[in-house]
Amino acid sequence: MTDYNNAVKLLTSQGKFFINLGLDRISKILGLLGNPQDKLKCIHVAGTNGKGSVCAIIATVLEKAGIKTGLYTSPHIFDYTERIKINGNDISKENFAKYVFEINDLADKNDIHLTEFEILTAVMFKYFADNNTEVVVLETGLGGRFDATNVIKSNLCAIITHIDLDHTERLGNTKSKIAFEKAGIIKPNCPVFTSEGYEEIRDKADECNSLFSLVAPYEDTENLSLKGTCQQENLSLALAAIRYLFPQISEELIQSALKNVKHPCRFQLCREDLIVDASHNPNGAYALKESLELYYPDRKRCFVFGCLKNKDYKEMMQILFSKNDEIYFYHFNNPNSCTVEELQKTCEFPSKEFTSLDELPTDSLKIVCGSFYMLNELLPRRLILQEDL
Numbered sequence: 001m002t003d004y005n006n007a008v009k010l011l012t013s014q015g016k017f018f019i020n021l022g023l024d025r026i027s028k029i030l031g032l033l034g035n036p037q038d039k040l041k042c043i044h045v046a047g048t049n050g051k052g053s054v055c056a057i058i059a060t061v062l063e064k065a066g067i068k069t070g071l072y073t074s075p076h077i078f079d080y081t082e083r084i085k086i087n088g089n090d091i092s093k094e095n096f097a098k099y100v101f102e103i104n105d106l107a108d109k110n111d112i113h114l115t116e117f118e119i120l121t122a123v124m125f126k127y128f129a130d131n132n133t134e135v136v137v138l139e140t141g142l143g144g145r146f147d148a149t150n151v152i153k154s155n156l157c158a159i160i161t162h163i164d165l166d167h168t169e170r171l172g173n174t175k176s177k178i179a180f181e182k183a184g185i186i187k188p189n190c191p192v193f194t195s196e197g198y199e200e201i202r203d204k205a206d207e208c209n210s211l212f213s214l215v216a217p218y219e220d221t222e223n224l225s226l227k228g229t230c231q232q233e234n235l236s237l238a239l240a241a242i243r244y245l246f247p248q249i250s251e252e253l254i255q256s257a258l259k260n261v262k263h264p265c266r267f268q269l270c271r272e273d274l275i276v277d278a279s280h281n282p283n284g285a286y287a288l289k290e291s292l293e294l295y296y297p298d299r300k301r302c303f304v305f306g307c308l309k310n311k312d313y314k315e316m317m318q319i320l321f322s323k324n325d326e327i328y329f330y331h332f333n334n335p336n337s338c339t340v341e342e343l344q345k346t347c348e349f350p351s352k353e354f355t356s357l358d359e360l361p362t363d364s365l366k367i368v369c370g371s372f373y374m375l376n377e378l379l380p381r382r383l384i385l386q387e388d389l
Contacts, residue, residue, distance in 0.1 A: 004093035007100040008080060011116045026118045026148040029107050033122065036129030037152050040070075042136045043241060044152065046144040046182040047161025049283050050234045053226055054161055056263040057238035059137045063087045064257035065249045070133040072124045072149070074117070074141050077264060077384060078376050084124050088262075091127055099123040117141050121148040145184025157241050158185045158210075160194040160201055162233065164283035176200055186210055193241050195233050215240045223258040228267035228277075228291040265375055267291050270383045274357075277369045280307070285316040288369060302364035304354050306330040306374040307338050314346045316370070321349055326361060328354035332374035354378075 030037055043058060045051045052073050059071040069087055076082040081090040091099075103122045107114045114122070121141075128136050135156070140147040144160075160182050163175055179198035186192045186204045191211035194201055205212035217233040224235055235258075242249060265278040267288065279288045292301065303325055307313040321327055329343040329351055340353045357378070360366050368378055375384065 003097035007097040010100065010104060011080065011119060022146050023151050025112050025114055026121060026151050028112050029103060029114060029122050030125060030151060032106055032110060033126055037125040039129045040125065040133060040136045042138045042152050042155045043157055043159065044138045044149065044155040044185045045159045045161065046140040046185050048164040050161035050230055051139050053231060053234040053263050053266055054159055054238045055137045055139045057235060057261050058242060060261045061242055061249065061254055061257040062135055064253055065246065068134040070128040070136040072136065073139045075372050077372065078381050083120060084127060086131055086133060095127065099127055118148045140185065144182040150185055154187045155190050156245055157190055158187065158192040159237055159241055160192065161237060163196060163198065164281065191244065193237055195237055213240060223255045225259055225261045226263055226266060228287060229294055230287045264384050274366045276375065276379065276384065277367065278372045278375065279369050280311060280371050282312050282315045282319060285319040289319055296365055299365040300363060302326040302360050302366045304328045304330060304366065304368045305370040306332050307370045308336045309338050310336060313338060313343065317347050321347065323349055326364060327351040330354040330374055330378065332377050334373045
C-alpha cells in the first residue's frame with residue numbers, strides 16, 4: 001500500500017499533474033518499452049459525452065463472450081486502479097505502483113518529461129501487452145488527435161460519441177473544431193461509427209479510406225443496466241461496433257451481458273432517494289435534467305452541486321435548477337473548485353452550503369452532480385461501486 005500511495009503522490013505532483021497534448025513523449029517512452037501498443041487490438045472511443053458508457057458496454061459484452069478484454073477509462077472515482085481493468089478486474093495496487101515507477105524511472109533516465117496521463121497510458125499499454133489481452137477498449141482522455149492514446153497505428157474501429165462544447169480552450173470553440181480533433185482517432189482502412197454526421201468526421205474517414213457508419217439511436221435499452229435518456233444513443237453505437245467486428249457473438253449473449261454493465265456515477269440510482277451523476281458540462285446537465293423529467297417527473301428535487309471553475313457552471317445551473325428545487329453547493333478539495341460563494345453569486349435561486357447527506361430533506365429525491373472530483377468526498381465507496389468493503 002505504501003508503494004501505491006507513493007505512486008499516487010508521484011502522479012499528482014506538480015511536475016506531473018498537468019495537461020500537455022502531443023504524441024512525441026508517449027511515443028518515445030513506448031519505444032523504449034518495446035512498443036507494447038503495437039501488440040494490441042484496440043477499439044478506440046472519443047467524444048464529449050457518452051464515451052465511458054460506450055466503452056463499458058463493449059467491454060462487458062466481449063468479456064461475456066469469453067474474450068480477454070482490457071478496458072482503459074478516465075477519470076477514476078476512488079483509486080487510479082479503476083482506470084485499468086482486465087475482464088472487469090482492476091489492476092492490483094502492487095502492479096500499478098510497479099509499472100508507474102518502472103516507466104517514470106525510464107523516462108527520467110532518458111530525459112522524457114511525462115505528464116500524469118502519459119504515465120498512466122504507458123502503464124496501461126504495457127500491462128495489457130504483458131497479460132496477453134486480446135482486445136483493448138480504449139477511451140481517449142482529452143480530444144483525440146493529440147491524445148496520448150492516439151499513439152496506436154491502427155484500430156479495430158473508431159467510435160465517436162456525442163460532441164458538444166467542452167475543453168474549448170484546448171479543442172476549439174465550435175462543435176466543428178472539436179469534431180475535427182475527435183476525428184483524429186480515425187485510422188487508415190479502419191471503420192468508424194458515430195451518431196452525428198459532422199463533415200469533419202466524414203472527411204477524415206474518406207481521407208483514410210475508412211468505412212463511415214452513421215448510427216441511429218434505435219436500440220431497445222430495456223435490458224441495459226445503465227439508465228438515462230442518453231443511453232439509447234450510447235447503446236446503439238456500442239452494439240453497431242460489436243455486431244460488425246464480432247458477428248459470432250449471439251444476440252442472446254449480448255442481451256444477457258447488458259444486464260451486468262457497470263459504469264458508476266452516470267445517472268446512478270445508489271439508493272431509492274439518491275442519484276449520482278457526474279454531469280460536468282452543459283450537455284451532461286441537459287441529459288441529467290431530461291432523465292429526471294422522464295423517470296421522476298413528480299418527485300421533489302434536492303441538488304448537491306459542485307463544479308470546476310473552467311466549466312460553464314452558470315449554464316449548467318440554469319439547465320438543472322428550478323424555483324421549487326432545494327439547492328446545496330459544495331466546495332470540494334481541488335484547486336480549481338468553485339467556492340460556495342462563487343456558485344451562490346451565479347445561481348438565480350436561493351441555496352445553502354452543503355455539510356452532510358444526513359442533513360438533506362428526507363422527502364426529496366437527492367441528486368449529487370457537477371464534478372467527478374467531489375464524489376469521493378461526499379459518498380462512501382461501497383455505495384458508489386456497490387461493493388461490500
